[in-house]
Amino acid sequence: MEFRSIVGVFPCQVHWGDCDPAGIIFYPTYFRWMDAATWALFESVGYTPQRMRDEHLSMPLVSADCQFLAPAKHGDRCEVRSRITRFGGKSFVVAHEMTSVDGAALAKGAETRVWGRARPGETLKGEVIPDALKALFSER
Amino acid sequence: MEFRSIVGVFPCQVHWGDCDPAGIIFYPTYFRWMDAATWALFESVGYTPQRMRDEHLSMPLVSADCQFLAPAKHGDRCEVRSRITRFGGKSFVVAHEMTSVDGAALAKGAETRVWGRARPGETLKGEVIPDALKALFSER
Amino acid sequence: MEFRSIVGVFPCQVHWGDCDPAGIIFYPTYFRWMDAATWALFESVGYTPQRMRDEHLSMPLVSADCQFLAPAKHGDRCEVRSRITRFGGKSFVVAHEMTSVDGAALAKGAETRVWGRARPGETLKGEVIPDALKALFSER
Amino acid sequence: MEFRSIVGVFPCQVHWGDCDPAGIIFYPTYFRWMDAATWALFESVGYTPQRMRDEHLSMPLVSADCQFLAPAKHGDRCEVRSRITRFGGKSFVVAHEMTSVDGAALAKGAETRVWGRARPGETLKGEVIPDALKALFSER
Numbered sequence: 296m297e298f299r300s301i302v303g304v305f306p307c308q309v310h311w312g313d314c315d316p317a318g319i320i321f322y323p324t325y326f327r328w329m330d331a332a333t334w335a336l337f338e339s340v341g342y343t344p345q346r347m348r349d350e351h352l353s354m355p356l357v358s359a360d361c362q363f364l365a366p367a368k369h370g371d372r373c374e375v376r377s378r379i380t381r382f383g384g385k386s387f388v389v390a391h392e393m394t395s396v397d398g399a400a401l402a403k404g405a406e407t408r409v410w411g412r413a414r415p416g417e418t419l420k421g422e423v424i425p426d427a428l429k430a431l432f433s434e435r
Numbered sequence: 436m437e438f439r440s441i442v443g444v445f446p447c448q449v450h451w452g453d454c455d456p457a458g459i460i461f462y463p464t465y466f467r468w469m470d471a472a473t474w475a476l477f478e479s480v481g482y483t484p485q486r487m488r489d490e491h492l493s494m495p496l497v498s499a500d501c502q503f504l505a506p507a508k509h510g511d512r513c514e515v516r517s518r519i520t521r522f523g524g525k526s527f528v529v530a531h532e533m534t535s536v537d538g539a540a541l542a543k544g545a546e547t548r549v550w551g552r553a554r555p556g557e558t559l560k561g562e563v564i565p566d567a568l569k570a571l572f573s574e575r
Numbered sequence: 576m577e578f579r580s581i582v583g584v585f586p587c588q589v590h591w592g593d594c595d596p597a598g599i600i601f602y603p604t605y606f607r608w609m610d611a612a613t614w615a616l617f618e619s620v621g622y623t624p625q626r627m628r629d630e631h632l633s634m635p636l637v638s639a640d641c642q643f644l645a646p647a648k649h650g651d652r653c654e655v656r657s658r659i660t661r662f663g664g665k666s667f668v669v670a671h672e673m674t675s676v677d678g679a680a681l682a683k684g685a686e687t688r689v690w691g692r693a694r695p696g697e698t699l700k701g702e703v704i705p706d707a708l709k710a711l712f713s714e715r
Numbered sequence: 716m717e718f719r720s721i722v723g724v725f726p727c728q729v730h731w732g733d734c735d736p737a738g739i740i741f742y743p744t745y746f747r748w749m750d751a752a753t754w755a756l757f758e759s760v761g762y763t764p765q766r767m768r769d770e771h772l773s774m775p776l777v778s779a780d781c782q783f784l785a786p787a788k789h790g791d792r793c794e795v796r797s798r799i800t801r802f803g804g805k806s807f808v809v810a811h812e813m814t815s816v817d818g819a820a821l822a823k824g825a826e827t828r829v830w831g832r833a834r835p836g837e838t839l840k841g842e843v844i845p846d847a848l849k850a851l852f853s854e855r
Contacts, residue, residue, distance in 0.1 A: 310611040311624075315731055316488075316738040316789055317553065318628075322496045323466040323732060330463065331590040334650075344591075344650025348456075348598075356462045360500030369736055370614075370624030413457065415835040450751040451764075455591055456598040456649055458768075463592060471730040474790075484731075484790030488738075509596055510754075510764025555695040596768075597833065602776045603750065606743040628736075636742045640780030693737065 299434040300378035303336035309371040319366035325402050326359060329391045332375035333406060336389065340431035354408040355419060357386060361404030372396045379432050385410055385421035439574040440518035443476035449511040459506035465542050466499060469531045472515035473546060476529065480571035494548040495559060497526060501544030512536045519572050525550055525561035579714040580658035583616035589651040599646035605682050606639060609671045612655035613686060616669065620711035634688040635699060637666060641684030652676045659712050665690055665701035719854040720798035723756035729791040739786035745822050746779060749811045752795035753826060756809065760851035774828040775839060777806060781824030792816045799852050805830055805841035 307328050315321040333354070334344065347353065367373060373395050381388040386409050393402040410428075413419035447468050455461040473494070474484065487493065507513060513535050521528040526549050533542040550568075553559035587608050595601040613634070614624065627633065647653060653675050661668040666689050673682040690708075693699035727748050735741040753774070754764065767773065787793060793815050801808040806829050813822040830848075833839035 308611075310607070311614050311735055312607055312610055312741040312743060314736045316734045316736065317493050317495065317559065318736040319495070321470075321732040322499060323463040323470065326463040326466050327590070327592055330461075330592055331588075334591050338650070344648070348649075353457050355457065355459070355506070356503045358500065358502045359462060360498065362498045363496045366495070368624070369628070370618070419457065448751075450747070451595055451754055452601040452603060452747055452750055454596045456594045456596065458596040461592040467730070467732055470732055471728075474731050478790070484788070488789070508764070509768070510758070597773045597775065597839065599775070601750075602779060603743040603746040606746055610741075610743065633737045635737065635739070635786065636783045638780065638782045639742060640778065642778045643776045646775070699737065 297380050298382055298429075298432070300380065300432050301336075301339075301434055303332065303339050303375075303377045305332035305335045305375040305377065307331075307373050307375060309367045309369055309373065311369050314369050319368055320401075322361070322363060325361050325363070325393060325404065328373075328375050328393065329359070329361070329377075329389075329404055329406055332377045332391055333389050333408070336377045336379075336432075342428075351412050351414050353411055353413065353419065355411055357407040357409060359404065359406045361402055363402045364400045367393075367395065367401050373401060380405070382424055382429050384423055387424065437520050438522055438569075438572070440520065440572050441476075441480075441574055443472065443479050443515075443517045445472035445475045445515040445517065447471070447513050447515060449507045449509055449513065451509050454509050459508060460541075462501070462503060465501050465503070465533060465544065468513075468515050468533065469499065469501070469517075469529075469544055469546055472517045472531055473529050473548070476517045476519075476572075482568075491552050491554050493551055493553065493559065495551055497547040497549060499544065499546045501542055503542050504540045507533075507535065507541050513541060520545070522564055522569050524563055527564065577660050578662055578709075578712070580660065580712050581616075581619075581714055583612065583619050583657045585612035585615045585655040585657065587611070587653050587655060589647045589649055589653065591649050594649050599648060600681075602641070602643060605641050605643070605673060605684065608653075608655050608673065609639070609641070609657075609669075609684055609686055612657045612671055613669050613688070616657045616659075616712075622708075631692050631694050633691055633693065633699065635691055637687040637689060639684065639686045641682055643682050644680045647673075647675065647681050653681060660685070662704055662709050664703055667704065717800050718802055718849075718852070720800065720852050721756075721759075721854055723752065723759050723797045725752035725755045725795040725797065727751070727793050727795060729787045729789055729793065731789050734789050739788060740821075742781070742783060745781050745783070745813060745824065748793075748795050748813065749779070749781070749797075749809070749824055749826055752797045752811055753809050753828070756797045756799075756852075762848075771832050771834050773831055773833065773839065775831055777827040777829060779824065779826045781822055783822050784820045787813075787815065787821050793821060800825070802844055802849050804843055807844065
């Protein structure tokens, strides 16, 4: 059963250096956006970058994918709409939809991530995702 | 039936700026590598960047995915082994395996791309992939 | 005599992937910001990316420099304040100040660029900067 | 008096995603190359990324600049020739020359860096550069 998640909105723009000689967005840019959008989604529920650092938390990737639906061009104002579609024991899935601000679908993708902690000098270990954390993302 | 492809080898290295505050490779870097590895594979059969420009050819993406198997660190010398696993009418799939030079599997991914042409001032159009082009990638 | 320029404000944020294993911004990020801020400054006076494309205009770099004053961290909300400090015949200088939104100076830099045009299939040539263009950037 | 330094050679290539819609290298790419070339120069004298991590050393930037002499294109094989031009008490300057492998000068730049140490949980502090370290870079 899909988790019913809040939806985060991450505004972004296609910059000159994000484009390739074909004049359209260089595709790894979408993955940079998805990564930043996931961090923004967590910030929106109180897990700011500062807090993540203080608690030695991070969210390494298991996998990522993206379908490219229409080319974006330099200057296009866009947004990434992100929601958590699944919580496992120590992992979760974030789905992302990239659109231009006029509503055109540009790309859609997903990331599977582990919820992990790495105390200074130690290797990151996955941690069971607390129910309290999951609750923060529940659609209200 | 899977296409029996030559295998290209693209050497690369994890640079300081490719890593994130967790001290491991920032995942969009793998997609940058896959993109460069596909261009290198085409160069190896005679489709150099210069020729691609001269003939107004490019290979925009339909989709891309990657599984992350083990974290790579700053300084790791790596390689991407790439082969074409499928040729459709106007599209094709490139599979990539990222390993460190000591043989450890780091990540594996795939790109689905269109074979396209965009004459100056025109929009890119997919083109039927010539048999002669497919033959260049046949395992010998 | 320094040109008295309008000042553009380009908001930006330090993303996870913009940082390095030391946990601070990877310095080429500032140059990416400066480039995007220059395009935004031109957009603010009517030279949008779309118009630049339509008129085959671009602004290649002659030189760039940056001093790094304080480290920025993941999550920091920042802005680039940009103004044109000099117009030459075919070139111009853009000065940029990077600050965090709480006002801390992070970095300051400058770009020297050529005003150029490259019609399809032709090489870019520098063009004399029209007075009308310079006037658009005059402090009002 | 300029320090007489060994010269490191860092091979690199202009990838598709390193270029912009004008079809030439996006300029922050040169700074990414300079950064990687500095790390390679230090690796060449025994300061590998692994050793730098183990000893909690890094080399944050004070300033960086670059002059762009000729445009590089997708596919160009290049190299960065790097040498240390000055050692101060806790800082040093690395000069970089970017050329294509056929010898054409593409860009030249410099970085001023601090030699610093940040033990886990502590802020980075500049350290006096040991004479033994300077000696490693002496032209032989």
